[in-house]
Every structure is written in C-alpha cells, then in structure tokens.
Amino acid sequence: MKHTAILLLLLPIHLLAQARLGQINDPDGYTNVRSEPSGQAGIIGKISDGEIFEFDVSGSSWYKVWTNYGLSGYMHSSKIQEAKLECGCNGYGGVNSKPILRYTEGGRVLSVCGTIDSVANNMIYGTEMLVQDCLSRAELNEPSILPQKVELKDGRISITELANLPVSKSWKYSLVPVTKNSYFFIDDRFIKQINAGAYSFPKFSTNELEEELEKLKSGLSNASLHLSIDIALVLALNDCDDCVALFLDLGDYLGGGLDGENGERYLEALRVYGLNKK
Missing domain, CATH: 2.30.30.40 (SH3 Domains)
Structure with a gap:
C-alpha cells in the first residue's frame, strides 16, 4: 500500500x-x-x-x-x-529504481537511486539505495537489500541501514542496530564517513517497564542467559532506574554466572548501552 x-x-x-x-x-x-x-x-x-x-x-x-x-x-x-545537467540512475536498478534524491555542490552532482517504501518525518525509507556521482558515473556506496533510510541535511546525504538484531525472537521486542554511512562535502573533496553503534529500541510506558522487569527478575534462575541479557539491556535503555540497576549488576543477580559466551554477550550489551548514553 x-x-x-x-x-x-x-x-x-x-x-x-x-x-x-x-x-x-x-x-x-x-x-x-x-x-x-x-x-x-x-x-x-x-x-x-x-x-x-x-x-x-x-x-x-x-x-x-x-x-x-x-x-x-x-x-x-x-x-x-x-539546472542544465544529466542526473539519473545511470542504468542502475530494475524497473522500480529511480533517482530518489539529487544534489549538487562544489561541481559534483549526486543522485540517490533505489526503491521508496515510504516517506515520513523528512526521512525517505526504502531498499537498494545507491549514491552515485552523476558526472563521473562513480558508485559511492554498496547498496543493501536491508531496509534503509535516507536524509539530506546541511549539505550531507546520510544513508542508514537497519537490521533486526540482537534480541532473541523468543521475546516480543527487538533492538534495532543502526549503522550510518554518511556522505558529505568538504571544499571540493567528497568524503565518506562510517559511524557504527547507535541503536534504536522499543519505548515502554511506566506500567510496561514494571511488568517486564518483574518478569525478568522472577525468571532469571531458569531463563536463557542470552535472552535475559538482551531483555535487561532494552529495559535499561528506557531510563528506568531499577532497570538500569539490574542491568549493570546483572552478574550479581545471576550469582556470577556471566562467563564464556554469556560473559562476551554481556560485555557487548554494556558497550551498546554506553554508546546509546553518550
């Protein structure tokens, strides 16, 4: 639709x-x-x-x-x-691919080609989005079949790729890691910058947080530790004081059971939490 x-x-x-x-x-x-x-x-x-x-x-x-x-x-x-210029998709993509966004600055002409899924809040959502230099016909990024969003702001074209990970599918909520490839101009040079690590996550009401936190506490003794770490991370990201306390002291709640693969997963969860709180 x-x-x-x-x-x-x-x-x-x-x-x-x-x-x-x-x-x-x-x-x-x-x-x-x-x-x-x-x-x-x-x-x-x-x-x-x-x-x-x-x-x-x-x-x-x-x-x-x-x-x-x-x-x-x-x-x-x-x-x-x-504007007297040729700025299309240069033969890229199938019948649904088109120049979604076109931009020029400093003698360079860019087009973002791909397929639009929707447009909301000044953000373009789609797949297989490719940034091209129209004049040199150079491709400036690797298009992805994963969902993407594109934004043009302050002379910068940003493409963000979205993927569902790492929360287990046995839980009804998902963390969405966001990796950004940002294309922007400095003088007459064209720069590609890659930033990784920011995450979006489901937002809970106060009642939902209390309910999920109680479920997590009561089931820690026999639950999958991987899943417990994921849930604790998502709840902590919601800035619930009790949730943050449990997440940061999760090893104590589990009686020191965070070693091996579980320990590695918990360290990664701490890294994600820190990145999102900067």
Whole structure:
C-alpha cells in the first residue's frame, strides 16, 4: 500500500509536459514550498540550496515543483533557476529504481537511486539505495537489500541501514542496530564517513517497564542467559532506574554466572548501552 500511495501521488505530476530540472535561487539557503500558488498559502515543506527538483513552467509567476520523494507544491518563479545537467540512475536498478534524491555542490552532482517504501518525518525509507556521482558515473556506496533510510541535511546525504538484531525472537521486542554511512562535502573533496553503534529500541510506558522487569527478575534462575541479557539491556535503555540497576549488576543477580559466551554477550550489551548514553 505504501508503494501504491506514493506512485499515485507522483504519477499525475510527472505527466506534465513542461517538466524541467531546477535549483533554488535564494540567498537564505532554502525556499519554502507552498500548498497553493500564492505567498499567503500554507508552507508544506522546503527545498534547500543544492537540491535538484523538477518544476513545470506552465504557470505565470508561481510554478508547480516536486521531488521524487513525494514533496510537491508551488514556488515563486523568481526563486527557481534551471539546472542544465544529466542526473539519473545511470542504468542502475530494475524497473522500480529511480533517482530518489539529487544534489549538487562544489561541481559534483549526486543522485540517490533505489526503491521508496515510504516517506515520513523528512526521512525517505526504502531498499537498494545507491549514491552515485552523476558526472563521473562513480558508485559511492554498496547498496543493501536491508531496509534503509535516507536524509539530506546541511549539505550531507546520510544513508542508514537497519537490521533486526540482537534480541532473541523468543521475546516480543527487538533492538534495532543502526549503522550510518554518511556522505558529505568538504571544499571540493567528497568524503565518506562510517559511524557504527547507535541503536534504536522499543519505548515502554511506566506500567510496561514494571511488568517486564518483574518478569525478568522472577525468571532469571531458569531463563536463557542470552535472552535475559538482551531483555535487561532494552529495559535499561528506557531510563528506568531499577532497570538500569539490574542491568549493570546483572552478574550479581545471576550469582556470577556471566562467563564464556554469556560473559562476551554481556560485555557487548554494556558497550551498546554506553554508546546509546553518550
């Protein structure tokens, strides 16, 4: 359904006969996109300096504009300059692959190609996303079949890969480790930076935390230690004082049973906890 909704949103726009590629012309570094062709209309988004979008010149002073990730509205013609460049997917991907995001700065033109699953909170979610240098036709990352999200912010294209790990499937909640490959500009050089270790995790209400903590305490004597470590980590990440205390003193609760593989797993859990609390 997510694919269908986005395709229905974009299809009428891309059938416009006079579509061109453009960039903003605004000393503020961004231009607002409005819901109607009027300066009094509501602001529904913004396009930043360097981002390439499509526009239709059939209007008089307000042009229809849109991006491949679903933002569409109106921008005053004085804020738009046409971009004369070729910035596609350079033959990458299947029939559903398209340039999701296009960006230029310092003489370099980038496109992010792939398949969109959804767009929410200024984040693009999809798979097989590939960052390419349009001019040199160089591929700048390894695309992944794992779920990914893409963000353009302050001249930086960030691709985050999501995977479900390491919490056991026998528990109903999951930790999601996040590894970031960030692509950004410094002068005329293009830099790739890899950051690993930040985790997202399920958020609990106070009642849910108390319930899960009691279950964990009562079952520690005969539960799988791997699973107990995972659960204790997730609960501690929720900033529950009693949960944090149990997690940090888990070896004492277990009577010193954290050795071998269990000890290694607990050390990794402590590392994850520390990274998320920085």
